[in-house]
Amino acid sequence: MDENSLTADPSTWNGSNFVSVKQLTPEGLQLLFSVAKDMKALVRSEGGDERLKHRVLANVFYEASTRTSCSFQAAMLRLGGKVVCVNESSSSVKKGETLGDTIRCLECYADVTVLRHPVKGSAAEAASATQKPVLNAGDGVGEHPSQALLDTFTIEDEFSSTGGLQNKIVVLLGDLKHGRTVHSLAKLIARSGISGVTLRYCSPDILRMPEDVKEEVAKYGLQQEEFTNLKAALNGADCLYVTRVQKERFASEADYEAVKSIYIVDKEVMKAAPEKCIILHPLPRVGEIKEEVDSDPRAAYFRQMENGMFVRMALLALVLGKSGK
Template identity: 75%
Template sequence: MDPSLEDTLTSDPSTWVGSSLVSVRQITPSGLRLMFDVSQEMKTIVRLVGGDDRLKHKILANVFYEASTRTSCSFQSAMLRLGGRVVCIDQLNSSVKKGETLGDTIRCLENYADVTVLRHPIIGSAAEASTYAEKPVLNAGDGTGEHPTQALLDCFTIQDEFSGKGGISNKTVVLLGDLKHGRTVHSLAKLLARSKIPGVTLRYCSPDSLRMPEDVKREVAGYGLSQVEYVDLKEAVLGADVLYVTRVQKERFSRLDEYEKVKGSFIVDADLMSVAPKGMIVMHPLPRVGEIKEEVDKDGRAAYFRQMENGMFVRMALLALVLGRRCEPQGYQTKN
């Protein structure tokens, strides 16, 4: 990422207008607070009236070169709920099959759309795309690199789940599973560190071969955030506030036998929940492939479906901000 982009998105909405979002390093602590506020406004609007038309006549180009359900659909829903429209592009039905470069694809789409959402298998692709773009590019995941909008919705979910209880402040967050390949946990750890919210502690629990990368731990340590590694899941959740579960990413392994060795290393089930703190929530970026048993879904602490919906609110907020349509909420009074 271009170092000049770091710490550029602040509490001043004008800093977001026309900006690309390629990394959590762009988001300042005050910028994160603004995102919380606008996301809450969007949640209120959806709950009361379903949406509004602030992005009428705006078009989103949804470009996904890797499979996606939640990120792709939530960006589409976010744009539609704000009155905009969407064009969708994937690798199978685009000129990428003919050898078109990423730069040419981005330049092409800017002729038709006002903002581009990009998921790409190569680390740094979104940052590269932003150098060709005159309009905002939003990183929807670049290989095993970053997933900044997921980190935003994850932080918003923690803040929302613990509203009235200090939000994210003084919370212990356990990151579980494939921490080596998981761009969601990479971005979340970095954003929590950069947020400068007091009292946050990170615990890492993973198979030895899938530990959190050293470069991520160094970056987090640079902000003074406490990090502890665990090998026993029941020990890791003792006293925890958040258990953030990730799947072992089969598609990132070059050898199937290596995947098979670790795929069922940690399972969240009723037995684990019986020893977990009563106030601990369980999150997951989804999809899950057996690491959370369906029996957990009925537990009130299972927050992953609420987390999924929050993705739409956060992406509504992001689109409104980068397209200069934040707008102070009017006429959406909470009903008594």
């Protein structure tokens, strides 16, 4: 199955894969956000509906996950569908089965597959093996496109009274080398058609944003700035997007230990941050945001997490042709 361009026309989503933010047009992004707002209102008022009754989601996770896995499951259940779960320890991959064969097997049972896999490019490989939608839930150090959707949706929502993301300064902090969430977020913001956004990358030198991501963003004319000093990066910022240093991606323990605690967001950092600078994090956190920050009204990461369910409800409804749009 080819990667379709996802536009404002819901028919372009129906039956399509979603493996990369590169598939999204600005109009397609706004359609997704419109449906997500509808889903938020639906959950608030009714808890859900039955539009995906008798539809089945295969939730395939070969890497650990709490939020992404559970939010996709909750999204399907709130829309009346069912879920079957597969992980590496319970699947025939332990017997040597290929990813393609696993996906073809699940195609026989399910209407849509959500896949997380440790290998970059695996979601596209899976999509080519089936005629039913595959949604990328993270492929190694590649992309995490549905996370980028919920991140951008959250920024737009938090600043809805001041033009959303337009003309905002967004600081991406931490492990920018390995962080698929920041790779996808930078690309999506660049492709969004939203004007005046500045992206600031703050990281140790060994964890800088990859050149291919910066080159992709540059195609769309966004201003990009690089920092190693957090307080300098926060000057005038509207959003601080924090990422953990990903121990599992490092070649050596020594390299990880050298940078694991280089940035810690605590009350002192929050004092230095602008008054209306929101804090986001894809979670889990492993010490880079102190719990003392949670009570700060600028800490938006739990609101961000809830938005993930609404966005994934919208995504499932769109690819299964039941968005109502």
